[in-house]
Amino acid sequence: MIVENGREVVIRVRGLAKSFGSHQIWDGLSLDVYRGEILAIVGGSGQGKSVLMRVITGLVKPDSGDVGLFGQNAKTLSPQDRLDIERRWGILFQDGALFSSLTVLQNIQVPMREHLDLPQAMMDDLAFLKLSMVGLPPNAAHKFPSELSGGMRKRAGLARALALDPEIVFLDEPTAGLDPIGATDFDHLIRKLQQTLGLTVYMVTHDLDTIFTVCDRVAVLADKMIVRTGSPAELQRHPNHPWIKEYFCGERARAATPGERPRIPA
């Protein structure tokens, strides 16, 4: 276990480099994720925010550099250890990535079926509990993903990500495509779940409202690396970087600052 400043580092990324063809997206990217925080990754388009999430979760291989997961180096993990670690996180993809041939309830039960040997009644109990925790009505349980709205699909995807009570959840643009009311609800949901389940939340987002209302820390991807990390307020006060300045001190950012709207209490 890596402890820094009295907090456990659950993910440690060091010196990551990645190119697609001749286009290099990062060169020497480093990042720490602490237990129990809600971390937002922001950055302009094409900076590889989603790719970074994919590298950490092992879906994409980096060209060089190290990813440490719960204190273990991802490169040297045996397949079994890798599987054990994958059980400790859940991922919400942009549009939920629910399996279209399964109902919502069956979707939530997929990880339980794959990894554990639970009786059906218990899986039903758990799945209905998760469904309720992400704010879906019980009658959504037997619907197919195609019968759900975008917001409901995201919630169902989140319920599946939470199926095995992970320690970390990765959220890829959780509020993209939601209307402002739906997005605000989702922000509250993330904060609530983070508190109840003691989650570490790693999210890729553009949404300034989300950043200012729920995120503890923001990491900014620019110039092929994480140029700064800090609380949203800190970054707004001292941007020290042209992109951060534009992002956190632009018109939209001013409209989203906590002065205008109460921060969801931690």
Place this chain on the structure above:
Amino acid sequence: MLKRDHQVVLPTQARAPGFRVELKGTAFRLVATGAWTVAEAAQLDMALKRLRVPIPPTPDFTGEMDIAGIAEIDTAGAMLLQRTAASWEKSGLRTRYAGATEAFRILIEEVQRRGHAERPQRETRKPLQSFTEDMTKALTGVWSDAVQLTAFLGEVTSALGRMVRQPWRFRTTSFIHHLDHAGFRAVPIIALICFLIGAVVMQQGVVQLKPFGAEPFAVNMVAILALREVGILLTAIMVAGRSGSAFTAEIGSMKMREEIDAMRTLGIDPMDTLVLPRILALVVALPLLTFIGDLMGLAGGGLMAFAVLGLDASNYIDKLRDVVDFQHFMAGMIKAPFAAVIIGLVGCLEGLKVEGSAESLGTHVTSAVVKAIFLVIILDAVFAMFLSGIGV
């Protein structure tokens, strides 16, 4: 998963979950220890189900869930505790929790609050009912398909009429593009398949006719079969699979991304730009491909005739000249433009029927190929009856 103390890594034996029930004064206590997490839930579930619910002898007995010994808990563990507590409450014990940390308490209360939602049953249809329903749907589907296809044929015809009157509406580039894709690029595969089938039919014909001493007639069989049926059928089926599906996929994905709506709002008629060039290109390409298919079928037959009958090329061609009539060639050829219209219509119509999702695209591509091949075979049968009826 919530841990009592994150800085401590538990040794394996301390993770083993467990519980015991004891009576202390007037309180039944469930003393839980270890890790109550989803990984251990199956085992805990079984043990807790075997546990008998204590029956309070007098109403002042209470229940207590002592979770001070629990090192890790998650929703599964909290749910199991909650289920037990609820069953104790039901038997008349007022049950409370003891030894919970703040984080544990929040989780347990959340699970408590969420646990009562009603559970809708999944609707299941009776087998007989579902059979009749599916049957009805299939039959009405056939009818509505026929209606839609006829209506679409009408639309295409009127669009064609409009184009004849206003020739500048004709999209030459698009027409040439589809001619290239559906016609020219299909040549190698169609040539190869017709060649092989011609060879196979010749070889089998010789084997089957040999006992009757009639093996030279295998050439007659192959020649007539290739020209009348095999050439056109194989070509049409290949084109339905290759180009019919491509039409559906192309138009369908444009429909999915609202490109077709955008066209309409810009005053562009998708009939002119998408449907007509494709269908016309097929009407031109399919007879040409059929011609190539016919030749290759005869060539394949010729190779096999050389191999098993010892006929050389000039003998084979002489024999063909005796057997084959222009009628036979035309009987196959005449079907090609009709097959082309069917494949084009079905492909484009299915494409236009695609709705928003990728699944819908997949279903329509599949059904375009299936319907096109089915209709081509029906067409072939109708022509066979008609042509033999008029004595060709």
